[in-house]
Amino acid sequence: MxxxxxxxxxxxxxxxxxxxxxxxxxxxxxxxxxxxxxxxxxxxxxxxxxxxxxxxxxxxxxxxxxxxxxxxxxxxxxxxxxxxxxxxxxxxxxxxxxxxxxxxxxxxxxxxxxxxxxxxxxxxxxxxxxxxxxxxxxxxxxxxxxxxxxxxxxxxxxxxxxxxxxxxxxxxxxxxxxIFHPVYDFYPRVGPQRAPGDRPRLLFFGNIRRYKGLEVFLRALEIVKQEMSVEAIVAGEFYMDSGPFKALAGRLGLDDSVVWKDRYIPNEEVPPIFEQADLVVLPYLHATQSGVVPLAYRFGVPVVASDVGG
Known part of the structure; x- marks a missing residue:
């Protein structure tokens, strides 16, 4: 055709x-x-x-x-x-x-x-x-x-x-x-990026906007941290003021648990970020779908998402 x-x-x-x-x-x-x-x-x-x-x-x-x-x-x-x-x-x-x-x-x-x-x-x-x-x-x-x-x-x-x-x-x-959202298979697999004994790592990925629920993620991370030692990566460019979220992380005692990669993530950095993660977390406040899910599938990383549609 x-x-x-x-x-x-x-x-x-x-x-x-x-x-x-x-x-x-x-x-x-x-x-x-x-x-x-x-x-x-x-x-x-x-x-x-x-x-x-x-x-x-x-x-x-x-x-x-x-x-x-x-x-x-x-x-x-x-x-x-x-x-x-x-x-x-x-x-x-x-x-x-x-x-x-x-x-x-x-x-x-x-x-x-x-x-x-x-x-x-x-x-x-x-x-x-x-x-x-x-x-x-x-x-x-x-x-x-x-x-x-x-x-x-x-x-x-x-x-x-x-x-x-x-x-x-x-x-x-x-x-x-x-139709099914296909997996983004153009990204290469680079292999495991973790060392034995590393803390479990959670990933919040993508351009950061209010509907994506970063505050929910941080508050949930505080609860999880009470049960186990974890690390979180927040990777993506803020489309709003990042200050209130970083201040919230400080008030919640998360400064030693959150790695901020608050910028646009170029293609070559995407595979190692996902292959370092144990879990992708998408606590969206509302959504019809997310391209982050098929991206996580590409790297075999499980996803936890809020039940808000899509």
Whole structure:
């Protein structure tokens, strides 16, 4: 088949970019002809809470792509639709993870329909954003963007039942298929990184945002520490002020138990961090899925997660 993928890829960082690259690699391995249309601009810098949108890894995950799409430029939506029509794909799979991109996707798909009759499928990692600004009318605006965009596509793929249910709220009768989130197998296995007699090690991994429940993790760690000697690694860039969490760790007497790697973790550092861990802990306050779970599976590390959906 000739398939087109739309989504971020390197030099952008993060799980969605890695997913796009892994999906490309898997489809090419199966003999399909693939065009990847990527972004030349994702978020305006004012809307991005991290230090950089670009991947600083020494070993980036790169695949052939054409960076044509700009989330803020109607001209790029026209150019991208033209390139997709020229490729004549049998189907298009577009990554959906935030309604901010609804305007760009709506513009692109509307222009594409004038040139070609090709089915478009959204692969939904989220329907709503994880966190929303505290602004009047924001929920209504986001719902409008989602509903407006979802009307224009032919089907959906999702990795959890909660996402399936959310999609169907916005698109009655939609064709939705729930699929397994594949393991991120591009990371090499480096072998055990532990010495005999080391304390059990817990891992809290990923960009740190309020919904991920770091406070829950620290308070639980205090309880566990009363029963046994453990060490915890908190690895990931804070998308909020780290000060209150480090102060809480101090008040709980955890300074000798927590190792802070509070920065973006490049690809080459991911395998040893996971292979040093005995348990990955995901105490999310709410979630529809987590890419950290298949990452832990890659390294054979068990996962404890809160029962909050996904």
């Amino acid at each position: 000739r398939l087109a993928l739309i989504g971020p890829t390197h030099p952008y960082r993060g799980g969605i970019a890695q997913y796009t690259a892994c999906l490309y690699t898997a489809l090419v391995r199966e003999g399909h002809e693939i065009l990847v249309v990527s972004f030349k601009r994702l978020y305006p810098s004012i809307l991005f809470p991290g230090s950089s949108q670009k991947d600083s890894s020494a070993c980036p995950l790169e695949v052939p792509n054409e960076a044509l799409l700009d989330s803020m430029s109607p001209r790029s939506w026209t150019l991208s639709s033209g390139r997709l029509a020229q490729f004549k794909p049998d189907a298009i799979v577009a990554q959906w993870w935030h309604p901010f991109f609804g305007l760009a996707y709506t513009g692109l798909i509307s222009r594409l329909r004038r040139r070609a009759n090709v089915p478009v499928v959204f692969l939904c990692h989220n329907v709503f954003p994880h966190e929303r600004p505290n602004l009047p009318g924001i929920d209504r605006l986001l719902a409008w963007s989602i509903a407006r965009t979802f009307r224009r596509v032919d089907g959906f793929l999702a990795h959890s039942q909660e996402l399936v249910d959310q999609i169907r709220k916005f698109r009655k009768g939609a064709v939705v298929r729930r």
